[in-house]
Amino acid sequence: MRWSSIFLSSLSRSFHRRLHPQSTLNGFEFAQHFFTTEILSSAKEGVLSKRMSPFIAFVLGGPGSGKGTQCTKIADAFGFTHLSAGDLLRKEILSNGENGAMILDTIKEGKIVPSEITVNLIRRAIETSENHKFLIDGFPRSDENRIAFERIVGAEPDIVLFFDCPEEEMVKRVLSRNQGRIDDNIETVKKRLKVFHTLNLPIVNYYSGKGKVHKINAVGTVDEIFEKVRPLFAAFSNNGKD
Ligand SMILES: Nc1ncnc2c1ncn2[C@@H]1O[C@H](COP(=O)(O)OP(=O)(O)O)[C@@H](O)[C@H]1O
Ligand SMILES: O=c1ccn([C@@H]2O[C@H](COP(=O)(O)OP(=O)(O)O)[C@@H](O)[C@H]2O)c(=O)[nH]1
Ligand SMILES: [Mg+2]
Structure with missing residues (x-):
């Protein structure tokens, strides 16, 4: 396993824990969830909310x-x-x-x-x-x-x-x-x-x-x-x- 992956995985886990304290996902699942769901959806929401109420x-x-x-x-x-x-x-x-x-x-x-x-x-x-x-x-x-x-x-x-x-x-x-x-x-x-x-x-x-x-x-x-x-x-x- 590469150090960068471990680092990203633990970083995302700590962010994810703060947002979802009850979650039982493991490190890689955290990383996957964090980068595909939380980062992407927050970026999307920014654009959408701006678009939705111009x-x-x-x-x-x-x-x-x-x-x-x-x-x-x-x-x-x-x-x-x-x-x-x-x-x-x-x-x-x-x-x-x-x-x-x-x-x-x-x-x-x-x-x-x-x-x-x-x-x-x-x-x-x-x-x-x-x-x-x-x-x-x-x-x-x-x-x-x-x-x-x-x-x-x-x-x-x-x-x-x-x-x-x-x-x-x-x-x-x-x-x-x-x-x-x-x-x-x-x-x-x-x-x-x-x-x-x-x-x-x-x-x-x-x-x-x-x-x-x-x-x-x-x-x-x-x-x-x-x-x-x-x-x-x-x-x-x-x-x-x-
Ligand atoms: N308050 C004004 N008094 C005199 N001329 C004006 C005034 N406002 C605009 N114009 C001129 O009248 C013309 C039409 O203005 P414009 O802004 O293009 O109107 P619209 O888009 O409603 O057709 C333009 O040549 C503009 O420079
Ligand atoms: O929503 C629109 C706006 C303009 N026009 C056409 O474009 C012309 C010029 O419109 P513009 O608003 O540029 O004219 P203005 O009122 O500023 O002189 C109009 O007469 C219409 O023929 C149209 O069909 N639909
Ligand atoms: Mg005009």
Whole structure:
């Protein structure tokens, strides 16, 4: 028997005894049990408990209401991972995946991409992140999106931010955004605004009914709006989920 094995066996036995004083396992059984069960399960629990209760904020509002701009500031100030559903979909187009052409057409028309696609992109981003605090920007955009998220990710948002912005201001901002987006033109913006009223707003109402919505007047400078957002996250950062 090698000295290292004896050492590991007795080390694991002493740890195991402390955790399970009644146990009758011998040295090698201790070692096996300790390294396969106790070390592995404690590592797994750490990951799982983090995954099982991530802090999720949905960030909603019409096109150009400032969701992305404010999310960048919240992420910087409070250590959140910013997941923009639109950005995930645009990356999917660029990756030449099987759904790229369909996603491009859908975005061009200002319509909503099938829920399974968007939710799985978000799920993968959450699963591969080391973080446990997420801003999900621009999602859910419909009841169907919301239900698919609950089913596939198995979570609900802790809070929902809603940036309330007049239509003229949203149109003005989108048309001067200058990011080369295929949907930032007046025809598509009109379609997106219709979708916003018919499909996105009912989501805000649904979460209002659950007392989760924080409505923020999105008119003002970026910093003025962030000063209204900041206290919400400061409060949540101190509530033990941080
Ligand atoms: N408070 C604000 N006042 C003026 N322009 C803003 C404000 N917030 C964001 N913008 C600008 O408006 C455009 C849309 O903002 P963005 O954050 O991309 O909105 P959304 O993600 O809701 O579509 C961007 O060009 C951004 O720089
Ligand atoms: O959950 C989502 C998020 C976005 N989109 C599509 O992506 C476009 C752009 O979304 P993004 O959030 O980037 O736009 P924003 O509101 O920030 O201008 C939308 O109009 C939809 O066509 C979608 O189908 N599902
Ligand atoms: Mg955006």
